[in-house]
Amino acid sequence: MEQKIIKSEELESCLAAIKKERNVHHALLVCGNSFRKQGLYQQLEDALKKEGMELTEFSDFEPNPKYESVISGIKTYRQKGCDLILAAGGGSAMDVAKCIKLFNCMNVEENCLKQEIISNEIPFLAIPTTAGTGSEATRFAVIYYEGNKQSVSHESGIPEYVLMDPELLRTLPEYQRKATMLDALCHAVESFWSVNTGKESQKVAAEAIRMVLAYEDAYLANQPEGNEKMLLAANLAGKAINYTKTTAGHAMAYKLTTLYGLAHGHAVALCVDALWPYMIGHTEDAMDVRGKAYLDDMFLRLAQVMGCASSMDAAVKYHEMLEQLHLSRPEVKSVEELELLAGSVNPERLGNNPVCLKKEVLRTLYARIAK
Numbered sequence: 001m002e003q004k005i006i007k008s009e010e011l012e013s014c015l016a017a018i019k020k021e022r023n024v025h026h027a028l029l030v031c032g033n034s035f036r037k038q039g040l041y042q043q044l045e046d047a048l049k050k051e052g053m054e055l056t057e058f059s060d061f062e063p064n065p066k067y068e069s070v071i072s073g074i075k076t077y078r079q080k081g082c083d084l085i086l087a088a089g090g091g092s093a094m095d096v097a098k099c100i101k102l103f104n105c106m107n108v109e110e111n112c113l114k115q116e117i118i119s120n121e122i123p124f125l126a127i128p129t130t131a132g133t134g135s136e137a138t139r140f141a142v143i144y145y146e147g148n149k150q151s152v153s154h155e156s157g158i159p160e161y162v163l164m165d166p167e168l169l170r171t172l173p174e175y176q177r178k179a180t181m182l183d184a185l186c187h188a189v190e191s192f193w194s195v196n197t198g199k200e201s202q203k204v205a206a207e208a209i210r211m212v213l214a215y216e217d218a219y220l221a222n223q224p225e226g227n228e229k230m231l232l233a234a235n236l237a238g239k240a241i242n243y244t245k246t247t248a249g250h251a252m253a254y255k256l257t258t259l260y261g262l263a264h265g266h267a268v269a270l271c272v273d274a275l276w277p278y279m280i281g282h283t284e285d286a287m288d289v290r291g292k293a294y295l296d297d298m299f300l301r302l303a304q305v306m307g308c309a310s311s312m313d314a315a316v317k318y319h320e321m322l323e324q325l326h327l328s329r330p331e332v333k334s335v336e337e338l339e340l341l342a343g344s345v346n347p348e349r350l351g352n353n354p355v356c357l358k359k360e361v362l363r364t365l366y367a368r369i370a371k
Contacts, residue, residue, distance in 0.1 A: 003137065003158065005235070008040060008165040012047040018123050018161075019051050024084040026054040028077045030097040031088040033059055035129065040165050044086070056080045061096045067145040070099040071108050087136075087159070088127040090180075094135035095142055097124070098157040102141070113145060119156040126159035129168045131219070131230035132180025132265055134187055134238020136162045140245075158242070162235065166227035175263065178325050181219060183265030184234035185212045186272045189318075190247040191240035192302050193279070193354050195288040201243035206305045208236035213306070216321075248275055248357055251349030252365070255341050260330040270329065273322050274365040276315040279355040288354045295354055332370035341366045 006014050018024060027048060035041055048055050058076050061069035073096060077085075087097030101122050103112040126136035135141075136159050141152040172180070188208035191201055211233035218226025252275075253267035262270075283295040296311075303314035332338055342362040350357055357365070 003160065003162060005162050005164055005232075008043065008163060008167070011040075011043060011163060012050065014125070014161060014163075015047050015051050015053070018084065018125075019053060022084075022121070022123050024053070024123060026056065026080060026082045027084040027086050028073070028080070028082040028100070029055060029057045029086045029088065030061075030073065030093050030100065031057065031059060031086075032093060035088045038129075038168060040127070040163075040168060041088075044088075053084075054080075056082060058096075058100075061092060063092050065092050065096045065143050067113070067143050067150070070096055070103060070143055071112070073097075073100040074103055074108055077104065083122065085122055085124045086127070087124070088129060090128070090130045091133040091135045091142075094126060094128075094133070094159075097126070098135075098141040099143055099152055102152060102154050102157050111145075113150055113152070117152075117154045117156070119154075123161075124159040125161040125163060127163045127165070127168070128231060128234070130172065130176065130180045131169060131227065131234040132183035134184060134234045134236075134241065137235045137238030138242040140242075164228070164231045164235070166224050166231060169227040169231070170222060172222075175266075177220065177222075178327065179263035179265035179269075180234070181212065181216065181230060181265070182269035182322075182325075184230065184237045185209065186249050186265070186268045187237035187241045187246065188212070188233075189272060189276075189302070190249050191237070191244045192305070193298060194244035194247050194352050195354055196244040196352060198243070201240050202301075204236055204243070205240035208233045208240060209305050211236065245352050246349065248345070248350055248353040251345045251353075252341075252362070254346075255344035256330055256369070259337075259341070262328075262330065266327055269322055269327070270369045271365070273319055274368040276318060277312060278361070278365060279353075280311045280315060282355050285356040286354065287351070287356050298354070329369065329371045332366065338363050338366055338370075 058073050087093050102117050105118050106112045106115045128136050139153050139155050139157050188205040192205040215226045215229040219230040249268050249272040252271040256267035283292045286292050299311040303311045306314040308314040342359050
């Protein structure tokens with residue numbers, strides 16, 4: 001399925017086409033409360049009304065959404081007779097909406113996480129309100145069941161339509177703006193070097209990297225073109241990790257987020273900063289079956305995408321970019337904290353990494369990340 005990207009001025013015609021082609025009449029909008037303050041919310045409400053379609057909102061979820069919230073959303077969907085799913089927000093709204101779609105044909109009285117996902121034809125339109133997660137372009141969703149993180153993955157969870165409205169980024173706080181941009185960049189970089197990567201994913205990842213670098217200044221200055229291009233870059237980066245999954249940059253970041261309160265993109269960016277030069281210098285420890293020669297060539301091609309002449313120049317350029325954003329580093333106060341960090345990394349995610357990272361290496365990398 002080719003995802004269709006639309007602009008806000010195309011919303012009305014898109015909804016009209018969905019109604020005509022799929023015979024839908026009632027939309028479930030999964031969104032946070034802040035979306036109601038956006039001008040697009042009124043535009044969406046008016047467009048649905050013009051097409052004679054009803055709207056039910058669902059906002060009963062938290063930033064790290066729980067399984068119970070998804071079940072509540074499915075029950076709302078069914079009780080109201082909905083036949084179309086809309087999601088507006090960052091990663092959490094997207095995750096909830098994806099799971100509402102993926103679990104919709106299941107028996108909700110039993111654990112949906114243990115049931116087989118069956119594709120369904122529920123139309124799904126996503127409206128990202130940050131330029132970072134790229135969740136609107138991936139098959140992945142994360143929810144929490146009894147306090148434990150659960151990853152859900154299925155191709156039918158990818159939204160068919162994505163509405164990109166740069167106006168939604170206009171009110172982003174500066175820190176969130178920086179962190180989400182870095183999340184998009186790191187998605188693309190990690191996809192490029194993942195052991196699962198190939199020509200198509202690297203092509204998409206390279207396009208995303210070039211776009212982030214080209215429009216970084218305009219985006220950080222909150223210019224409309226910068227916002228528009230960063231939304232597109234985040235979507236491309238999402239498509240890239242949909243091919244490959246993420247690597248050690250993300251695997252190492254999760255504990256930094258929970259222990260030190262760093263935003264996800266901020267934490268990932270610090271991890272990638274430590275990883276990049278280390279891996280360039282240790283390609284002989286290849287996890288990628290294509291071996292050392294392939295990795296040496298891959299890091300050089302990644303450097304060329306970054307506009308650099310050598311692999312290490314690219315790692316330095318990335319480090320300098322990070323320094324210019326003036327983001328804080330976590331204060332690791334003891335050897336015990338380093339041990340906790342090194343032991344927290346998900347081995348499955350490390351399996352996607354191009355270079356082997358043993359526990360003692362992880363300790364060294366976390367020490368570089370810290371103040």
